[in-house]
Amino acid sequence: MKEGPDIAQIGALIGDPARANMLAALTGGRALTATELAGVGGITVQTASTHLAKLEAGGLLAQRKQGRHRYFTLADEAVARLIESMMGFAAGRGHLRHRPGPKEPALRKARICYDHLAGDYGVRMLDSLIASGAIDAVGDGLALTEKGESDLKCIGIDVGNLRSSRRPLCRSCLDWSERRAHLAGSLGKALLSNFLDKGWARRTAESRSILFSPEGDRQFLKLFPVDG
Amino acid sequence: MKEGPDIAQIGALIGDPARANMLAALTGGRALTATELAGVGGITVQTASTHLAKLEAGGLLAQRKQGRHRYFTLADEAVARLIESMMGFAAGRGHLRHRPGPKEPALRKARICYDHLAGDYGVRMLDSLIASGAIDAVGDGLALTEKGESDLKCIGIDVGNLRSSRRPLCRSCLDWSERRAHLAGSLGKALLSNFLDKGWARRTAESRSILFSPEGDRQFLKLFPVDG
DNA sequence: GCGATGCTTCGGTTACGATCGAAGTATGAA
DNA sequence: TTCATACTTCGATCGTAACCGAAGCATCGC
Numbered sequence: 001m002k003e004g005p006d007i008a009q010i011g012a013l014i015g016d017p018a019r020a021n022m023l024a025a026l027t028g029g030r031a032l033t034a035t036e037l038a039g040v041g042g043i044t045v046q047t048a049s050t051h052l053a054k055l056e057a058g059g060l061l062a063q064r065k066q067g068r069h070r071y072f073t074l075a076d077e078a079v080a081r082l083i084e085s086m087m088g089f090a091a092g093r094g095h096l097r098h099r100p101g102p103k104e105p106a107l108r109k110a111r112i113c114y115d116h117l118a119g120d121y122g123v124r125m126l127d128s129l130i131a132s133g134a135i136d137a138v139g140d141g142l143a144l145t146e147k148g149e150s151d152l153k154c155i156g157i158d159v160g161n162l163r164s165s166r167r168p169l170c171r172s173c174l175d176w177s178e179r180r181a182h183l184a185g186s187l188g189k190a191l192l193s194n195f196l197d198k199g200w201a202r203r204t205a206e207s208r209s210i211l212f213s214p215e216g217d218r219q220f221l222k223l224f225p226v227d228g
Numbered sequence: 229m230k231e232g233p234d235i236a237q238i239g240a241l242i243g244d245p246a247r248a249n250m251l252a253a254l255t256g257g258r259a260l261t262a263t264e265l266a267g268v269g270g271i272t273v274q275t276a277s278t279h280l281a282k283l284e285a286g287g288l289l290a291q292r293k294q295g296r297h298r299y300f301t302l303a304d305e306a307v308a309r310l311i312e313s314m315m316g317f318a319a320g321r322g323h324l325r326h327r328p329g330p331k332e333p334a335l336r337k338a339r340i341c342y343d344h345l346a347g348d349y350g351v352r353m354l355d356s357l358i359a360s361g362a363i364d365a366v367g368d369g370l371a372l373t374e375k376g377e378s379d380l381k382c383i384g385i386d387v388g389n390l391r392s393s394r395r396p397l398c399r400s401c402l403d404w405s406e407r408r409a410h411l412a413g414s415l416g417k418a419l420l421s422n423f424l425d426k427g428w429a430r431r432t433a434e435s436r437s438i439l440f441s442p443e444g445d446r447q448f449l450k451l452f453p454v455d456g
Numbered sequence: 457g458c459g460a461t462g463c464t465t466c467g468g469t470t471a472c473g474a475t476c477g478a479a480g481t482a483t484g485a486a
Numbered sequence: 487t488t489c490a491t492a493c494t495t496c497g498a499t500c501g502t503a504a505c506c507g508a509a510g511c512a513t514c515g516c
Contacts, residue, residue, distance in 0.1 A: 007315055008243055010242075012323075014243070015239035015240030016240070020235050022236075035303075044400065059409075078317060082317050090234055138364065141366050143366040
């Protein structure tokens with residue numbers, strides 16, 4: 001019976017609603033304090049503190065002390081992928097939390113997934129990159145082409161730098177709202193950073209959603225057209 | 229706070245040790261009865277029954293009545309992928325259940341992962357297929373080459389038939405014991421079936437491990453050499 | 457019909473863990 | 487120093503869910 005790694009521990013860690021909410025919030029990539037996380041979990045700070053200790057002991061979270069604050073983040077990208085893949089699974093089973101809330105539409109349009117763009121815009125961007133021949137979709141994987149590399153240089157992304165990191169350049173990540181793939185990996189991160197730097201979009205304080213400015217919206221849609 | 233799909237439900241379902249053991253056992257691909265699952269979970273049939281009802285209600289399991297038996301399987305491949313990905317994650321964090329048991333070595337050598345070969349042999353097979361040019365590894369994805377298609381025909385696998393199914397032909401699946409990828413998808417399934425049909429290997433009754441016969445072992449190692 | 461087997465439902469016990477108030481520690485500000 | 491903020495630890499409560507014995511259905515073999 002006792003075969004393989006123990007998934008029950010991790011399941012149990014994610015299985016508590018308060019902890020699940022905190023993890024989902026941290027999938028936004030931002031480092032949050034214990035008090036903020038207590039807020040998203042809907043619990044007091046004392047309770048949050050014990051939850052956070054458990055999550056850290058389980059290897060899901062990392063913390064960084066800074067003054068009297070304690071900032072928590074997901075331990076690494078693997079955690080983010082696990083959470084997102086569970087979200088994709090849950091969405092596919094109809095385990096939606098309840099009726100779409102007021103913030104849902106914005107979240108479905110564009111949101112941050114650890115450090116890259118997800119939602120309708122994320123999926124659109126990848127589709128467009130594939131259609132233009134910048135990225136090859138082979139089997140279930142993604143690879144940047146030479147054309148893609150030069151295209152990216154034009155908008156100010158130096159792929160050479162990215163390659164030097166150990167992290168994969170392109171990675172596909174299943175989008176729970178669109179049920180299709182969007183672009184993750186260091187390139188996904190670089191593209192989102194690029195948009196934020198240019199002022200095309202900005203992150204919101206409380207939510208995972210990404211807000212595009214009217215001008216940014218226009219530029220983005222022009223840069224990543226659909227149907228070719 | 230209430231953003232996105234509800235992962236807590238699924239986490240909680242997997243988070244119980246008895247349920248986790250049952251799910252892990254079902255990742256073996258075989259349909260098991262409630263009594264058998266009670267055995268792997270280390271609980272009585274009554275308790276198992278309630279667990280199984282919950283897992284079914286949560287969409288993780290499917291059941292099929294047959295006479296007075298009730299056979300349970302994972303609801304679909306997505307569940308299997310979720311379980312395996314959690315195992316991979318857990319293994320990476322050192323959440324190993326405890327000391328390797330007596331059956332561990334066999335399990336690490338070759339085991340079934342839903343419907344394809346995993347473990348050392350599974351990883352070796354994929355490595356060899358890539359080294360021989362039968363499969364292209366592009367980015368994090370896999371694609372069968374023309375050479376691969378003709379190679380497979382020689383050992384009695386008709387790729388054309390496989391293509392007609394909706395399921396992806398090649399898919400990489402992270403191996404929790406080896407921490408590297410092995411081949412999943414319909415091709416992974418076909419290869420394992422092929423070995424079983426030829427009598428090279430057989431499944432065991434109780435465990436997920438795959439036992440190779442001496443002759444099958446020889447043939448397998450010859451067909452999938454390492455180092456080119 | 458009968459008993460045996462496989463499974464579910466019911467009822468009651470038990471144990472674990474989530475929760476919060478209160479007190480304790482650490483850091484920063486005044 | 488003194489106070490305020492951020493967080494953790496302690497202690498106690500409470501609810502839920504896992505668990506099993508016993509009883510209830512369903513199906514098979516005879």
